[in-house]
Amino acid sequence: MKIGNSVRINKLVTKVCKLFGKNGSVYPGHVLYDFLKQEDVLDKVKYPKYVIAVTGSSGKGSTTDLINHILTDAGYDVCYNKSGSNGVLAAVTLILNNCDNKGNFLHDVLLLECDERHLKLIFKKNKPTHMIITNITRDQPSRNGYPDLVFQDIVDSLGNETKLLINADDPMVNSLKFTRKNEIVTYGIDKNDDSYTRFENIYPDFAYCPICNSKIKYNYYHYGHIGNYECPKCDFKRGNVDYEVKEINYDKHYIDVNGKDLYLNKDVIYAAYYTVAAYGLCREIGISEEVIITAINKDKRESKRGKELILDGRKLTMLESKNENNLSYYQSMKYITSRNGTKTVILGFDNVSRRYKFNDLSWLWDVNFEMLNDKDIDKIIVIGRFRYDVATRLEFAGIGNNKMVLVHDFHKLLDVIKDTKGDLYTMVCFDMTSNILNLVEEEENEKV
């Protein structure tokens, strides 16, 4: 099919979706790609000067948002997948909706957050000019198998013409520096107050050198397997990085990158990663330091780590925590334990995933729940269908029955909460989040 026809069909189906009140960010691509078998449709698009892909296990969305903010502020006309739909069908829909009937892309920049597994489908022939790879971590093993396989999918998608901006603190990602001919620029975070040197309980991934298979030595960790490392047997190491966060100041909301202060809009380490990545990318496409810094620093809306609400007259912070992703739970627990004052934590789930029906519970033992052994935590409330499995794990983390409360009937949750003290934090996945939001709403309605 000629590209013009694909563009017309895509636009038409998008209109129809809108007519029926659907958001239509994926369906038009589905029609072209799956029904009409136009799997090569993106190969025919005439791309603009800058095609930027952002991929990796976590941090893709925030990095893409910030790059869009800077580029737009710098006067570029940017098209990006704001909705967060990041698979090939969403890419087809977005790209064709922004082409003329000859397949010319109509903006200065195409900026795409890309699912790691879909990169090779999105960029089959036309490769991006720039690509950021944030990190590779354990995530949804029922879908992904294990992290190496996800990484291999990314590598398989690469052409030599793409300039790579990679997180050097992740040894798997950084191995590209040793295996690829691409032009490669790196970013990372220097040692800071939160860095640690010894592992407890759970052993990290990629403990062995991706080049020579010897055990690598860590000088320090930031979290998981992210940190500063070197191989004692070969040349593989983190090494010097091009864009380095030298200091993180959470209280004053800034990071120091190569001697410049950049505003940090969340007080968590991954915010430092997406800020330095966005800064580096924009520098690499030739935007001046001043313009980038002005753009970052002017966007002073403080973005909260989680949704903040009121329940039982107390502050409730909802931290979205992804099941089957130990680092997602780690970030939530790190945040909770860094807050002052007495607190109560709510966790648990009815289903491991909303994407598939599998309920693999192995990951509960990869999460360092030992962190919840904190004197400021009054009670830990365990909810959901798998509450006994979670309770088993928490017991091993040293959390006793004086601290743990199991809720067998979700409708009784509010009564249980009333018997606890301090600020409330939920550390739950999407489905449970909406159940708890309903609870907050019901409570509000009862007051009226």
Place this chain on the structure above:
Amino acid sequence: MKKFKIAYLYYDLMNLYGENGNIRYLEKELKEQDLDVVIDYITIGDKIDTSYDFYYIGCGTLNNQLIVLKDITKYKKEFKDIIDSGKFVLVTGNAIELFGCEIFNEAKTYKGLEIFPYSVTISDVEVDYRTVGEQYYKTELVPHSIIGFVNKSSEIDSINNNTYGSVTDRNISPLFKVIDGFGYDYDNNKYDGVYYNNFYGTYLIGPLLVRNPYFTDYLIERICKKMGTKYKKNKRDGYEYLAYNEYLKNFYEKLNN
């Protein structure tokens, strides 16, 4: 108190799916039996010897499995002694593959420990063709069903004393019978695992001892018997028992009745 030595082998390579849970649960249960439990974490560069009472290996990535294979095959004789003398060995996930005769992957053939008469084929396209899902098994060892999860891209081709009879004369039995789920091979899907003396091998991944407390209790009783200590009956009222029962109720009520 009698000493009970556990070797957690390749803890930093074969640890893909929360396997540490098995060791932690085992340690807790053995301590309740008044055994003085010592756990040694052993990996590449350390030496494996026959002095331990219990050996454990978990599941790893293909790359890590091959690193381990190269190392572990230095200890063929030791492992034959360990297994033939009836010491306890538990292997979960793809660790079971190390104990066969051959592993085929991408037109290459690797030699295994050559203890049991089977070969293994690992799919060349690991990510797209994986066997993933919840498993429901029976075993002759305990009346309680076995629950767990499989996530693999390989299979034991067949257990064949004719092919590998010259290498090994150990007659093994499957550890589990498949009621709902997958077996060790794609074609039959009837059985999972390997059972011989006190060797327990299964493709189930992750903390299966925690998830199957009745099975673990059986293991503990056997260990006590072997160690010559009196087995103290488990009250079976911990959270792990509630979790097991709840899981069967939620997912396998029909099959269980």
